[in-house]
Amino acid sequence: MSNEAHEQPVAAQKGPELNGVNPVPLEERRGKSAGLFAVWFAWNVSIMGIGYGIYVFGLGLSPLQAIIAGTIGYAVSAFLVGILSVGGPRTGLPTLTQTRFAFGYEGNKIPAFFAYLSNIGWKVTIITLASTTGANIFARLWPDQFATAAGRPVSWLILVWFVIVLVLTMWFAVAGHAVIMKAEQWIAALTGVMTLVFIAMIVPHIHWDRLGDNPSGSALAFVGGIVMAMTMVGLGMLNYGGDFARYLPRETPARGVIGWTTLGIALPVTVLLILGILLAGSNPDLGGQAAIDPIAALTVLLPTWFFVPFSIVIVISLISAAMTGIYSSGLALMAVGVPGSRVIITIINGVIIAAGAFYLLFISTSFLATFQAFLALIAVAMGTLGGIQLVDFIRQRRMNWNVDMALPAGQGGRSGRWTALLSLVVATVLGLGLVTSGDPYIARVVGFLLTEEQRNGVLGASNIGVVIAMVVGSALYAIVTFVFKQDPKPDYSAVTKERSVRA
Template sequence: MEASPNDRVGTVETRGIEPVPDAERHGHAGQMFWTWFAANISILGLPLGAALVSFRGLNFWQAALVALLGSFGSFALVGALSIAGKRGGAPALTLSRAVFGVRGNTGPTLVTWLSRLGWETINTTTAAFTLLALIDVVFGIRRNTVLTVLCLLTFIALTLLISGLGHATIMWINRWATYVFGVLNLVVIGFLVATVDWDKVLGAPAGPLSAMVVGVGMIAAGTGIGWANAGADYARYLPRGVPGGRLVLASAFGAGIPLIVLISLGSLLAAGEPGLAASSDPVSAINAMLPSWMSVPYLIAAFGGLLLSNHLSVYSAGLTMITLGIKVRRTLAVGIDVVVTFLGGIYFILIAEDFYGPFITFLTLLAVPITAWIGVFAADLVARRSYDGDALMDVSRSSRYWFRGGVAWAAMTSWAAAIVVGLLFTEAGTSSTDVWFSGPLSDTWIGANGLGWLVTLALAAGAYTALRRFDGGTLPEPTGQHPAPTSRPQTVRETS
């Protein structure tokens, strides 16, 4: 099937959050392989592996197995949730209206948008530092205010170009840029492997099985769980007939292959550089381990990896903003998003003295409601086979997704309860002595080992499964298809 003008490489995607009609669907499950490979090719995966050795006491072989289970397993979940995208043809948080109600969905959508803006600010700032380091190595020009702003603008401009053009261009860039930056990563990886102290690596004792269980959860929470509410955004142009199992496999292998290589390498490097796991600037920490001639390909690869991840996040953030009810075109939503992250980067680099730690702490707390949303949405997806496209775009009382007062109370109750319980097991702070928030159960085995997210996920899914029979969310979906009207490109078709 030929791509529609709305989804061709190099053209601006004018579609917003409205469902993609069947006539404009095209592609195959393999596209998800390149999407998630690109999102995870960054060398920033190395500190995760280092943490398995430095903080959890695992040896290399255990860390490799943990990387396999955590990364493949978490991105299998991403692939499973992306099935909603090909069923409903809409972004994940728009489809979430069918689960939470057109008003109830505001909470999960707002949390997701704030989280995306936060991580994009981290990406943008880290990329600016990377570019500053590259300019210093190549041209000998030291960091200054003007150069810092120019580096931020460069990364922002590249992100805006790719994310602004939209879905088709992102898919094309993901595939071909992966080859380029993949080769650079392999060059750097080859050099780093040659510097490893193999005697220490092979002589390291094995850690306990409990540490491996915790390690799997740590890798899952740090990789796939963060992308689970974006999978449908990239699967929505796929034909309904694409087998869901292929989406799961493509996502798991696409992210799993680079992650297992990078996480395993990180565990190797930790034998010679234990401080890597605790570094607040892993790009600089790894760069310090390299000779100057190797810094150039490394810094280019690090910059490219950040860019590939960031343009996906910005694209999804634009769709999430529109779902909130901000009635702008998708391209303008992307523009607003990058302006906010640019201002955040300026504050982060030039003004704040201690911003990174508190900011990461805030984003860690936001991960709890996001994980609760994943549990509810996943449980709903198991029982659901279709979405009403017209109702997704109708936020008035006449919408079939109005439920009671605009809220599906089974979903909202489950989401809220899971958040409360998840926070009980959560501790967040900038250091062991500067704790911002500490739940009363954070010192239990579950809390201390960072497994509160798993409890949150399971409780949200279980509670929703039990409660949904008492809510209007069990109403059967119509059997006919309800694509959004295509007489003109539109961003939203909603009534207040």
């Protein structure tokens, strides 16, 4: 594998992280599982979480039902991310390299490529949002100089913020794991405190006496709320949980990795979900505006003295999500097989993401809705990939987490494993038939297993197909692997042949 273990521990090195998709050597492992809380908390303490709560409430649930459904969905999906994160310290591998155990060295390139597309796609959106949020500060304070007649920031100001956001994001992503983990501790503390102040200022806009006016939804709508919460947060993170845990010592207890990861993801989004539901349930107009653009709808309620620092914190939280995402997507690109060091691949990856964000900001903003709809569909395959990996953990543990299985065929791994690939394809097709899309073009090729009534109802709105695909893919893979025993052992034929030639 590229970037093989080097002699000097990372902690003692100067400059960017050197490890790529190789197993992190045991002598370079450090830290405790509690350190995972900050990286996940900082990533998820975003004002957009309020919009997520409004979406769950919009399924026709009462405020109490929506809060319970959303909390369950977040907790379950975050817990799954926590379980997959355990593979990090056990193998020292990024998650999308560890999936080679299940899919094979060459076969893994297919799901890894789609995971890469999903990752960079959302980072393009985040960098776009961070740039416009920063520019909005100046547009609000000095509209004569920095705002158009429509009240939007002028293009050159957005460009300046685009450069600032991109430079900061790329610096951290290139620096690597150690720098990111330290930065996230400060970001988590800052964003956590500021978000609490923000919540205190927004709570007075909740009309408590109106919450009881909302009728309860059906059992199907409640389940739909759980599924929607799962798809909006945790399931989208299944493919890089181990990226931030792989520097932990191999013997790190699994309960710590799972617990701190779950808490870091679920805590901030659950608090913001509750706030969003209470706003939507008591103030439909504000809730509707926040569902479309939570940052614009909610920051306008803030006094200027707090609007400015809080907007800066929003930008910081978005940069936090972008830098961890670019770091992980760089590792994903290496898992696909692109040659080069982690630093070079991360820079190339950053250029791709920057080009996408620039396109959305300055060339074709009308493309954004279709783009996000496409990324949502990729979640069907990504959730299934995560489910298969969860099942494969049983197999990996039985083999004592043998990292040779991530190597090419003949060196311990295999080129491909039809069991995982077939499970992924079958479940993904099924899942696409059970989801819907708001984009008119994409809508033509999905939801083909739903009736017209189902497409326009709770089943379609909740995208339950993502979870069904995950369950079916996991079950199918488990059956062929453990029941029919289609589980070939590590292949060392090339190593054996080389040794015999030398002898």
